[in-house]
Amino acid sequence: xNKIILFLSVLMLSKFALATTTPAxxxxxxxxxAEEAEAQFTEExxxxxxxxxxxxxxxxxxxxxxxxxxxxxxNKHLTLADLQKMFSKDGEESFNDLYIVKYTSKxxxxxxxxxxxxxxxxxxxTVYNSKTGEILAQNSDDSYELTLPxxxxxxxxxxxxxxx
Numbered sequence: 001x002n003k004i005i006l007f008l009s010v011l012m013l014s015k016f017a018l019a020t021t022t023p024a025x026x027x028x029x030x031x032x033x034a035e036e037a038e039a040q041f042t043e044e045x046x047x048x049x050x051x052x053x054x055x056x057x058x059x060x061x062x063x064x065x066x067x068x069x070x071x072x073x074x075n076k077h078l079t080l081a082d083l084q085k086m087f088s089k090d091g092e093e094s095f096n097d098l099y100i101v102k103y104t105s106k107x108x109x110x111x112x113x114x115x116x117x118x119x120x121x122x123x124x125x126t127v128y129n130s131k132t133g134e135i136l137a138q139n140s141d142d143s144y145e146l147t148l149p150x151x152x153x154x155x156x157x158x159x160x161x162x163x164x
Contacts, residue, residue, distance in 0.1 A: 023146045025136045029156035032144050033163050040106055047100035049087045055080045066115040066126045
């Protein structure tokens with residue numbers, strides 16, 4: 001009987017530990033696997049720096065937040081004109097692209113926004129809560145790391161390593 005109680009206690013504690021370390025937005029880990037991303041999310045590009053003529057203050061704030069981390073210039077607030085110049089044919093980021101991609105979960109209805117650049121072959125970006133602007137994940141070369149409420153991170157690789 002003691003072994004059964006011990007087993008159940010360990011099982012309950014392990015489930016509690018998993019629940020406290022796995023973020024609520026773990027569904028974002030599906031973005032690492034193309035087939036899963038397509039099955040679980042609708043994807044829409046809502047901002048392209050080279051095509052857009054206007055931008056909302058909220059979207060501009062997300063981009064500035066992302067650019068601040070990307071260029072390590074936290075106090076610089078860029079306008080749409082600044083961004084378009086930066087990413088133009090003659091700009092300092094001429095080799096790069098800048099987008100905001102909207103992901104809508106097909107299961108939860110949750111909407112996420114990813115500010116994404118392409119400094120190399122694969123995208124790099126930051127995923128935000130579409131209502132609050134809270135950072136939920138970092139995308140580094142199509143590898144996502146989720147942000148935990150305690151300031152830690154959760155690697156999607158741990159969930160997806162058998163799917164690559």
